[in-house]
Amino acid sequence: MPGNEVPFRPDETAWTMADLQRWNEKILRIVDDIGLNCFTQEFEVCDHEQMLGYMAYHGMPAHYPHWSFGKSFERQKTLYDLQLSGLPYEMVINSDPSVAYLMRGNSLCLQILTMAHVYGHNDFFKNNFTFRHTDPTNVLNRVKVHGNRIRDYMADPSIGVDKVERILDACHALSLQVTRNPSVKRHTRAQQEANITAEFARNRKGQDSEIHDKVLSGVLDEPLLEDEEDLLLLVRDRAPDLSEWERDIVNIVREDSLYFLPQIETKTINEGWASFWHHQIMNALDLPHGIHMEFLVRHHQVIRPHPGGMNPYHIGFMTWRKIAKEHLGIDDKDDDGGPLPLTTADAAHVREEMFKVREVDRDVSFLRRFLDEKLMRELDLFEYGPNRQGDLVVSHVSDDSGWKDVKATLIANMGMGGVPVIKGHKIDARAGDRLTLKHEVDEVAGEVRELEPDNCRHTMEHMYALWRRPMELMTTVDDKEVLYLCDEDGFRILD
Amino acid sequence: MSQPKVIFRDYPAQEGLRSDRSAGDRARHRQKVRKAIRENIADIVAEQPIIGRSGDTIIKIPVRGIKEYRFVYGKGKGTGTGDGDTEEGQVVQKAGEKKQGAQPGEGGDDEGEDYYETEIMLDELVDIMFEDLELPDMERRKMRETLSERTLRRAGTQRAGNPATLDKKKTLKTLIKRRIAGGTIGSEDPASMRREDLRYRRRKPKTRFESNAAIICIMDTSGSMDTMKKYLARSFFFLLFQFVRTRYRSVEVAFIAHHTQAKEVSEHEFFHKGESGGTKISSGYQKALDIISERYHPDVWNLYAFHGSDGDNFTEDNETMLKCANELCDVCNLFGYGEIRPWGSGLVDVFERNLDADNFKAVKINEKDDVWPAFQALLSKEKLRHALREEEDADAG
Structure with a gap:
């Protein structure tokens, strides 16, 4: 959960482990009433430096080292030191048992809120289909084994830190260019x-x-019979000149990516789910007045709209609330924004409906199904685009004529939708394993989405560091087809 | 549904159990930042308000060199939430500005942007700036050493002195020696001590010789030197000062402002006071020569003179100017002329045709971006000169 620029520092920071356990018992009773289905949960108390560290490594301190994690740490720390962002109050790992961190300096209210929120994520990780292939039982061990292997390569005098880093840099540039749906079976x-x-x-x-x-x-005889969207896989299996340790690193980065991809694809639905249930749980806890008042402030900080931006907690929370209210038959005019009567016996069918959605949907399908005109008006969702001067200007608002366009654009940019699809198209064995890549050019709101050229250039150079044979990329610039080339003479453009 | 099992782990009491896993990656990242700063030094010198700050000032530098690249879309259509009454045509973000209401670190929307600010002490920045220039140690003439520090060192003992400096061990040794020599050991009262036995620690002032340097900043403050030109000159003086400062223990600076007449001024006046009227550059040089002969004798001081001007000089003054410039070259380690956005043809050609000293360099500065390359060009003169001298020394040897 993101914090607010105005830090809330109440007196009630004094708490003991016994307090946490006591409140946790109460939370669990409500979790049970709701019927959330969770992995075993571990809570670890840490200080803020450690929290920054966990965040830098996506919660996995045994992760392989790379300077980008140091960068991520410094960035978070700067924001924290400048009090621009209170630390996120939560860090949950999709693992079995699930691991979450509680920050030492946080108030008792924040700890209770974090725990309540964490059970929502835990349930989501365990039950949502997008996470089926992530093998949560073994992930911590796998990450550790990977980390050790990469450390070994770094320590190997014939390889060394610099070479390993070069390969990691290149792999990271391609880390989102992997199989988007791992549950679709690949053809042999x-x-x-x-x-x-x-x-x-x-x-x-x-x-x-x-x-x-x-x-x-x-x-x-063609080496590639079908277009390959998984560029790391293509490199791992087809790059002609990689040594074994290099292939191993490519594979490690790819497995990492496949593990994290579901979190990119479910950001809104998952944060919405956790926020919806922490709101329900906190209200059912019978909190002392002071803690309850702080909760109201914190909750607002978490789910408030970010004007001009998209706060996934906000949109997710509002969408889940809409689903629950519809099934409960509660009208907007009867809704005071408080907790909904969901733990009663006659609300069982509503919970079941919600559980079904949390099992089968990811952001794209969730919003496609449940983000309707009424809710979009309520959220004041709008579409913007650059004008000729480069200003970003509102192009559609959620009114009768515009809401469909706004929704289409929103969904097109959701999760992996914001990542261009680049496919391996052809490997020409007669031309020294020359690789042809194809950008699957698509349109959003009637405009062709084109690659940002500077990033494109550097990413191709990174990929060339792995492929090491001539490479070309077919794409369009200003609606005209172009060919980007990358070979031993460097990067250039053929119109 | 059964309740999940829950395990709590408390904060470890011992520090040793709290790992700092990110230390290595942070250090590695820091190295990359340093490298990026070094590569972007020309921009930083041009853009950052570093001039005239003290060494422990913390400055923020945008770092662009360590971006993580990916295939991303260029600027296109996006979506956002409004405050309830958003209308078509409303500007969400002006070109080149951050999106209104966006929180730092929230990210996600601006894939293209990936540079951030890093904090660094000015001293560290200056180190980074100069560490890569591969400069030889600046030439220091042996004579140019002055007493720069007074400390005392021990130098044996003496018979007279302050009771506080009594050397008891030595005193007793002297006493025993005297008794052995006089044959009175054993018979004399062991406690009887004579004045002649007393020994005091002796201290001598220790002289540390240091090379000192003086920078003579000369600036044209005639009417044609506008704020921008002064700013460029100032950037250059700043680099010169920082550079010389890294090589000498103590550095003095003198500021000379001139139009048709020259006078020595304070730093503030130097950079802020504007004069009007014409220009006689020789007046500035003459003033520099005067100051040098008064305060900075070339045998004792390493001298660096630099002149910033827009090259707008009375033609009849050129001859005197060259004569004085020649004299400055004779006494200075390095004399530089920086021509800033010249009026007309400027003086760089005049200097280059007529001034043959190997410690002179004329550079042109038109834009902020020229400051760093110009400074490097000036130092290359120092480098070249150093190499020549080494050759001469080798020949002489």
């Missing part, structure tokens, strides 16, 4: 060949069999 080479042979047979239409076979075998 044999299946791909069979598919192509079958398709050739279907389209044969009396062609001479000799020619047919020749063309077919030519096609089947």
Whole structure:
């Protein structure tokens, strides 16, 4: 949860472990009434430096070292020192048992709020389908083993820190260019060949069999039969010159990415879920007046709208509330913003409906299904775009004519939707394993989404550090097709 | 549904159990920041208000060099939440500004932006600036050493002195020696001590010789020197001062402002006072020579003179100017002329044609971005000169 620029520093920072355990018992009873289905939960008390450290490593201190984590630490620390952002009050790891950190300097209210919030995430991690492949039982161990292997490469006198760092830098540049949906089964080479042979047979239409076979075998000789969206996988399996330790690092970064991808894809629904339930739980806890008052302030800080931006806690919370209210049959005019009657027996079906949604949806489908015109008006969601002077100007608001456009743009940029799709298209063995990449150009709000050229250039150079053979990328600039080239002479553009 | 199991782990009481896993990565990141600063030094010198600050000033520098690149979209359509009455056509963000209402660190919306500020002490910045120039130690003439520090060192004992400096051990030794020599050991009362036995610690002042340097800043303050030109000159003087300061223990600075006449002024006046009227550069040089002969004898001081001007001089003064410049070259380690946004053709050519000293350099500064390259050019003169001298020494040897 992000904090507020005005730090709230009440007197009630004095608490003991016994207090935490006592409040935790109470929270658990409500968690049980609701029917949240959680992994075993570990809470670890840490200081703020440690918290910054955990955040830098996504909660996993055994993670392999890389300077970017130091950068992330310094950045968070600067924000904290300048009091621009209170530290997030929570850090939860998608693991079994789930691990969460409680910051020492936080007030008792914040600890209770954090614990209540954490159970929401825990339940989400355990039950949402997007996380099925993340193997939470072994993740901490896996990260540690990976970390140790990379440390070993760094310590190896024939490799060393600099070479390892160069490979990690390059892999990180491609870390979002991996399989977007790991639950879709990949075709094996044999299946791909069979598919192509079958398709050739279907389209044969009396062609001479000799020619047919020749063309077919030519096609089947191609190293890439289908476009490959997983560039790290492509590099790992196909880069001609990588040594074993380099391939290992590529694989480690890729596995990391696949583990974290679901969190990118479920930011809004997951934070909304945790915020919705912490709101319910806190209100059911019968908190002492002072703690309750602080909770109201904190809760507002967490779910308040960020004007001009998108606060996933805000949008997620409001959407979940809308779902619950609809099923409970509560009208907006009867809603005072307080807790909803969800733990009663006759609300069981409502909870069931909500559990179904938290199981099968991720941000894109969640918002597509539940973000309607009424809610969008309430959130005052708008679409903006750059004008000729480079100012960002509101192009559509959520009114009768505009809400569909706003919604389409919002969903197109959600999660991995904001990451361009670049696919490995062809490997030309006759041209020294020249790799052709294809940017899947798409349109949002009637405008072609094009790659930012400076990033594109540097990312290609990073990829070249792994591929080490000529590479080209097909994309468009100002609606015209261009070819970016990267080879031993560096990066250049062919119009 | 059964309740989940819960485990609490308290904050470890012993410090040793609290790991600081990020230390290594922070250090590595810090190295990269330093490298980025070094690579962007010209921008920093041009953009940052570092001139005239003390060494422990903390300054913020935007670091651009350690960006993490990815395939991202360029600026396009996005969405946001409003305050309830957003209207079409409303400006969300002016070009080049941060989005209104966006919290630092929230990120997500501005994929393209990935530079941030780092804090650094001015002294550290100056170190970084100069560590990469591969400069030879500046030439210091042996004679140019002055007593710079007074400390006392022990130098044996003496027979007279302050009771506080009595050397008891030595005194007793002397006493025993005297008795052995006089054959009175054992017979004389052991406690009887004579004045002649007393020994006092002797201290001698210790002289540390240091090379001292003086910088003579000369600036044209005639009417044609506007604020921007003065700012550029000031940046240059700042670099010169910082550079010389890293190489000498004590550095003095004299400021000379001139138009048709020259006078020595305070630092504040130097940078802020504007004069009007014409320019006679020789007046400034003559003043510098006067100050040098009064206060900074070349045998004792390493002298660095630098002149900032827009090159707008009375033509009839050029000859005197060159004569004085030659004299300055004779007494100074380095004499530089920086021409800032010249009026007309300027004087760089005049200097280059007529002044043959190997410790003179004329540079042109038109924009903020020129300051650092110009400074490097000036120092290259110092480098070249150093190399020449080494050659000469080798030949002589």
